Amino acid sequence: MYLKSVELIGFKSFGKKSMLEFTTPITAIVGPNGSGKSNTAEAFRFVLGEQSIKSLRGKRGEDLIWGGSTEVSRANRATVRAVFDNSKRLLDIDFDEVAIERTVYRDGTNEYMINGSKVRLKDIIALLAGANIGFSGHHIISQGEADRIISASSRERRQMIEDALGLRVYQNKKEESLKKLEHTEENKVQVEALRRENTPHLRFLERQVKKIEKARVLREDLVAKYHEYLFFEEQYLKNEKKMLDNLRNEPTARLKETEQRIMEVRSELEHTKKGDKESEELLALNQSLDQLRNQKNEYIRSIGRIEGQITFEERRLEEEKRKSMEEEGRPVPYKHAKSFLEDLAYIIGDAPEREDPSIRELQKVLKNAKKILTRFIDQYVVKKVEYTPDLSTLEDLQKEKEKVNKQAQEVSARIEKTEQSIQAMKEAIEKEKDDSRDLERELFALMNTQTQLKATLSTLESREVTLRRDEDEFKHEIGEGVVLIGRAVQEYKDYSAGEESVSLREREEQLKCHRELEKMKIRLEELGGAATEEILTEYREVRERDEFLEGELNDLDQSAERLQGLISDLDHELSEKFKQGLEEISAQFNEFFVLMFGGGGARLTVVNEQVRKRKDELLETEGEDEEETALGVDVEVSLPKKRIQSLMMLSGGERALTSIALIFAMSQVNPPPFLILDETDAALDEANSKRYGDMIENLSKKSQLILITHNRDTMSRANILYGITMGADGVSRILSVKFDDAVAVAK
Numbered sequence: 001m002y003l004k005s006v007e008l009i010g011f012k013s014f015g016k017k018s019m020l021e022f023t024t025p026i027t028a029i030v031g032p033n034g035s036g037k038s039n040t041a042e043a044f045r046f047v048l049g050e051q052s053i054k055s056l057r058g059k060r061g062e063d064l065i066w067g068g069s070t071e072v073s074r075a076n077r078a079t080v081r082a083v084f085d086n087s088k089r090l091l092d093i094d095f096d097e098v099a100i101e102r103t104v105y106r107d108g109t110n111e112y113m114i115n116g117s118k119v120r121l122k123d124i125i126a127l128l129a130g131a132n133i134g135f136s137g138h139h140i141i142s143q144g145e146a147d148r149i150i151s152a153s154s155r156e157r158r159q160m161i162e163d164a165l166g167l168r169v170y171q172n173k174k175e176e177s178l179k180k181l182e183h184t185e186e187n188k189v190q191v192e193a194l195r196r197e198n199t200p201h202l203r204f205l206e207r208q209v210k211k212i213e214k215a216r217v218l219r220e221d222l223v224a225k226y227h228e229y230l231f232f233e234e235q236y237l238k239n240e241k242k243m244l245d246n247l248r249n250e251p252t253a254r255l256k257e258t259e260q261r262i263m264e265v266r267s268e269l270e271h272t273k274k275g276d277k278e279s280e281e282l283l284a285l286n287q288s289l290d291q292l293r294n295q296k297n298e299y300i301r302s303i304g305r306i307e308g309q310i311t312f313e314e315r316r317l318e319e320e321k322r323k324s325m326e327e328e329g330r331p332v333p334y335k336h337a338k339s340f341l342e343d344l345a346y347i348i349g350d351a352p353e354r355e356d357p358s359i360r361e362l363q364k365v366l367k368n369a370k371k372i373l374t375r376f377i378d379q380y381v382v383k384k385v386e387y388t389p390d391l392s393t394l395e396d397l398q399k400e401k402e403k404v405n406k407q408a409q410e411v412s413a414r415i416e417k418t419e420q421s422i423q424a425m426k427e428a429i430e431k432e433k434d435d436s437r438d439l440e441r442e443l444f445a446l447m448n449t450q451t452q453l454k455a456t457l458s459t460l461e462s463r464e465v466t467l468r469r470d471e472d473e474f475k476h477e478i479g480e481g482v483v484l485i486g487r488a489v490q491e492y493k494d495y496s497a498g499e500e501s502v503s504l505r506e507r508e509e510q511l512k513c514h515r516e517l518e519k520m521k522i523r524l525e526e527l528g529g530a531a532t533e534e535i536l537t538e539y540r541e542v543r544e545r546d547e548f549l550e551g552e553l554n555d556l557d558q559s560a561e562r563l564q565g566l567i568s569d570l571d572h573e574l575s576e577k578f579k580q581g582l583e584e585i586s587a588q589f590n591e592f593f594v595l596m597f598g599g600g601g602a603r604l605t606v607v608n609e610q611v612r613k614r615k616d617e618l619l620e621t622e623g624e625d626e627e628e629t630a631l632g633v634d635v636e637v638s639l640p641k642k643r644i645q646s647l648m649m650l651s652g653g654e655r656a657l658t659s660i661a662l663i664f665a666m667s668q669v670n671p672p673p674f675l676i677l678d679e680t681d682a683a684l685d686e687a688n689s690k691r692y693g694d695m696i697e698n699l700s701k702k703s704q705l706i707l708i709t710h711n712r713d714t715m716s717r718a719n720i721l722y723g724i725t726m727g728a729d730g731v732s733r734i735l736s737v738k739f740d741d742a743v744a745v746a747k
């Protein structure tokens, strides 16, 4: 026995606390019409969790509460308490006795309890389902409900059979899983939406982070490039400076010298101006030379005149002498002879020897003549003259001649001197002119040199300007580098030139290096460097969120997969158990049917019922297949000696019998702990009542039976009979009755 008792307090007509105890396999509840028997059956359904007030014959929860009568005032709540024996752990809860209690209040609220602890409805349902007990279904057959199993649609019938087979647990589990799956899918959609929402921002940040990473690498490269550039640039600048200093030294010194020399030459050239003065002197000298020459000519003419006078005087004297000689035989004075000889000798002369023989011969003759003449004069010419001429005039003339001669000689000397002076002066002037020309030439050369030197220096200067600009640029570059990437830029001095062991490199290569540096700076600027930390932090957060959502999605996918697996397992199990159970029920049904009708046959068949109706209810559900079908169960019967095609053609009694056969078959295959049958036997004739009674006895071996009945035969099978009466106060009362009393009460 599982069901121990049921207690009703204020439930419907039970205005006073009443208790039914079930200590035997079959309990019958009897009583007149309207006494409250069906209310007890409803009390079971109520306490087991029935939610349809309508099926409890009410409109609102309030209708289930004792409404009061003239004698007994109305109740504020209705409570039903069912007590189960759980020593066999029929219910999955660790108590030997389990009391399930439900109370409804006038405001319609409900309260559920298990062993005095408040619980939720679903806890009760779950607990009972595990024991094949439910508020509706196969084990509580309400009044007039017996043929519901026949009149129901094949799909509803299938559900009833599933319930009877205890598949509700699986169904519940499946539904729960489906709900969970649905919930999971909803969550997935939500999480996907959140992730989608997050994605553009994440992508944006990813790009930013890539940029930042790129910028970081670029900065490192840039630092290296800076070091390379600055290292070589510094070497270049130092070298260039040194070189320019060296290069400038020599031309600077030379320029100085040249300019010094130019000054000197200029001043020397100034002095050559005195040449003009010398020219004037030369002119004066020339004039005095002319005068001297005139003077000399004067003297020479004087001498000539004097000599003419002397000659005249001499001739006069000779004439005088000749005259004297002619008078005395005219001897030739020796002096004359000698003079004669000298003249002759002079004419003969000592002419040089000639090669020509005839001239030599002539010369020989002339020499001999000279010899003879010389001897003659020495022998015969008188050496002494007696004649004494007056020589005073001649002597005066000679003296005068001498005097003039002397004067002439003096003038000649002076002329000679003057000529020498003129010559010297001319030479001096000439020399000065030459000197000046040389100086001018030198000056010209010097100025040329000066120009060249200046040009050289100016070239150097422009190189210096360039150098200074390069130096400024160098400093500027460091400053800019520090601003752009920090102090690391300044550590270029440790730059290892690597392969390039020399610290100088081709300028062209260095300029190329600078161009690369510039390009890198531009690239870095393009990448932008603001708010790096913030972006990285934000990226981390957004990525974590994305990863979290991804994890969530994975979890959801996994649980969806798990649920789908579970659902398909449950489907499989359901279909297997259903198939097997249905076969058993069908066989049992046939057996009971044959028993009831004394022949014929019945069976259950599985049909595919189209679910168009259900589909209409779920119009919002998109994409569902129009032709979708669900399994249903049909009942096929064949009555003995009758040809019937449909259940519709059965009589009321036949329908009742068929229903009972099916209900009993269901209970037989999977016996519920208890079975409540409210006037299921109402339509049976006597013969069938007996068969019904037999079947009940048979069923009671497996299930506890509570039968509400007016049927005498049924009553006779019960071990305990409860009579329900209703007095003038309208309150239903329960009393234990004897069979004979019961038969009387039932009437």
Ligand code: ATP
Binding pocket: 011, 012, 013, 014, 031, 032, 033, 034, 035, 036, 037, 038, 039, 040, 063, 064, 065, 066, 067, 068, 143, 730
């Ligand atoms: P029958 O044999 O004709 O089926 P029954 O014994 O099954 O009758 P019930 O249907 O159980 O009778 O009881 C119906 C009675 O219960 C009615 O008299 C009705 O007035 C009474 N009743 C139903 N609800 C309430 C209520 N809330 N308060 C008081 N009485 C109620």
